[in-house]
Amino acid sequence: xxxxxxxxxxxxxxxxxxxxxxxxxxxxxxxxxxxxxxxxxxxxxxxxxxxxxxxxxxxxxxxxxxxxxxxxxxxxxxxxxxxxxxxxxxxxxxxxxxxxxxxxxxxxxxxxxxxxxxxxxxxxxxxxxxxxxxxxxxxxxxxxxxxxxxxxxxxxxxxxxxxxxxxxxxxxxxxxxxxxxxxxxxxxxxxxxxxxxxxxxxxxxxxxxxxxxxxxxxxxxxxxxxxxxxxxxxxxxxxxxxxxxxxxxxxxxxxxxxxxxxxxxxxxxxxxxxxxxxxxxxxxxxxxxxxxxxxxxxxxxxxxxxxxxxxxxxxxxxxxxxxxxxxxxxxxxxxxxxxxxxxxxxxxxxxxxxxxxxxxxxxxxxxxxxxxxxxxxxxxxxxxx
Numbered sequence: 001x002x003x004x005x006x007x008x009x010x011x012x013x014x015x016x017x018x019x020x021x022x023x024x025x026x027x028x029x030x031x032x033x034x035x036x037x038x039x040x041x042x043x044x045x046x047x048x049x050x051x052x053x054x055x056x057x058x059x060x061x062x063x064x065x066x067x068x069x070x071x072x073x074x075x076x077x078x079x080x081x082x083x084x085x086x087x088x089x090x091x092x093x094x095x096x097x098x099x100x101x102x103x104x105x106x107x108x109x110x111x112x113x114x115x116x117x118x119x120x121x122x123x124x125x126x127x128x129x130x131x132x133x134x135x136x137x138x139x140x141x142x143x144x145x146x147x148x149x150x151x152x153x154x155x156x157x158x159x160x161x162x163x164x165x166x167x168x169x170x171x172x173x174x175x176x177x178x179x180x181x182x183x184x185x186x187x188x189x190x191x192x193x194x195x196x197x198x199x200x201x202x203x204x205x206x207x208x209x210x211x212x213x214x215x216x217x218x219x220x221x222x223x224x225x226x227x228x229x230x231x232x233x234x235x236x237x238x239x240x241x242x243x244x245x246x247x248x249x250x251x252x253x254x255x256x257x258x259x260x261x262x263x264x265x266x267x268x269x270x271x272x273x274x275x276x277x278x279x280x281x282x283x284x285x286x287x288x289x290x291x292x293x294x295x296x297x298x299x300x301x302x303x304x305x306x307x308x309x310x311x312x313x314x315x316x317x318x319x320x321x322x323x324x325x326x327x328x329x330x331x332x333x334x335x336x337x338x339x340x341x342x343x344x345x346x347x348x349x350x351x352x353x354x355x356x357x358x359x360x361x362x363x364x365x366x367x368x369x370x371x372x373x374x375x376x377x378x379x380x381x382x383x384x385x
Contacts, residue, residue: 012036013189015352016178018167020044021051022337023330024194025151026083026345032159034353039188041180042195043166046155047148050196050298053217055240055248056338057232058084058142059101062117062128068366069307073336074123075359076343081141083342089145089153096145096243097230104136104235104277111135144232144240144248147338167195169203172313176326190352192328193313196301199331207316207385208309209372210332213300214257216266217250221291225284235277237270246293247285249274251335262295302334307366310344311351314370316385321373328352329369 012035017028020042028038042048060077063070081098090096105111114137117123118130131138155162165180175187193199197212222242229241240248252266271290275282282290303309313327328348333340344367346358357364365371376383 012353014039014187016041016176016186016188016191017194018042018170018178018192018199019049019194019196020046020151020155020162021049021194021196022047022147022151022341023196023333023344024192025051025154026341027192027194027330027348028160029154029157030342030345030349031352032157034349034355036159036189036349036353038160039186040155040160040162041165041167041178042162043164043181045164046162047151049198050300051147051151051337053147053248053251053296053298054219054246055096055144055232055243056147057101057144057234057238057240058098058338059103059139059232059234060142060336060339062114062123062137062139064113064116064120064122066122068362069305070122072307072340072343072363072366074127075363076336076340077139077142078127079343079346079358080339080341084145087153089150094243095149096143097241098141098143098145100231101139101142101144102131102133102136102231102233103139104133104233106236106277142232144243145338146243150338167202170327172315172324172327174325188326190326190328192330192348192352194330196331196333197299199329204315204317205313208329208331208369209304211255211302211304212258213302213334214254214259214297215251215300215335216262216270216295216297217248218267218270218292219246219294219296220249220271220285221245221293222247223285226281229281233278233281236273237277239274239278239281249285258299260297262297266297267292267295300334301332303332304372306334308332308340308344309369310347310367311364311369314373316373319377319382319384321370323370 014037017024017040060073167178169179176191177187222245233239309329309331313324314321
């Protein structure tokens with residue numbers, strides 16, 4: 001019996017979601033809306049990892065070349081906007097606004113790429129258009145929001161239960177199961193791992209080709225001028241309108257630094273980048289007297305090919321590999337978690353429920369976690385982790 005066969009019940013079933021960040025919250029909600037009972041497990045609670053910054057930007061990376069990667073960026077962007085509209089989020093300016101994102105050109109290469117994306121028709125005008133600001137485009141319908149409150153909103157469903165525990169192991173089968181730190185084993189029709197980089201700590205998942213990229217964001221005190229800002233702006237980094245009277249300025253990008261504590265040097269890097277790309281905004285925040293009220297470090301989880309891992313968990317120790325019964329992954333959304341997770345959540349929920357999938361076979365294959373095993377064994381047929 002395959003994992004999909006076992007998890008077909010149209011009446012729903014019980015699913016376990018490991019992780020209560022953006023990937024876990026969207027996955028849990030998609031399953032609950034299809035009639036599943038869902039247990040979400042996270043020792044830190046809701047959105048306390050990479051999904052826990054004060055603000056996140058709903059955006060994408062337009063390109064004139066609609067490769068599977070770029071098609072995912074576009075499709076997931078539109079899908080995220082649909083989810084946010086359907087759920088009425090954000091409902092208040094205190095949680096953000098979906099009023100467009102300004103993407104400033106950082107160099108000639110990016111200018112040509114974004115202009116070509118518009119001119120070729122690859123990105124239609126209802127998604128991408130010239131901005132009123134000079135040397136910029138607007139991602140239509142995007143915006144900024146509080147990721148933690150979006151996650152809380154999604155998990156507020158009668159079929160979803162949150163447990164503050166850690167998973168020490170997971171086991172395939174019909175039923176599949178996990179072992180918890182305090183409660184022991186827990187069984188379900190399907191177990192979906194949405195724990196970002198921490199997923200590699202689970203037995204059998206250390207082989208996953210994930211990168212942990214440290215990012216520090218600086219929270220800067222709003223001024224009389226900056227409180228009037230309405231749209232998120234992306235440049236070499238990003239700048240959001242004020243939430244709780246603080247602007248998010250960031251974020252650093254460091255693959256080779258695992259230090260969890262924030263540093264003054266990273267704050268200085270964030271402000272230097274803002275000054276370089278958006279000098280007027282830097283000056284409006286106070287210039288050399290900008291007041292940093294808080295800062296936060298998180299680790300983005302990204303795959304080596306920049307696409308998420310979304311689909312059944314492959315058993316890499318078998319050659320040829322096979323699909324683990326009842327186990328699934330939804331990982332590696334990098335810095336696009338708000339944008340990419342709703343589409344991946346619907347893909348998994350439909351796959352597990354035996355329903356028609358929301359994307360075509362080419363995109364399903366592009367997201368399939370087994371793609372890395374296939375590529376590895378083309379070069380090393382006997383490879384095992």
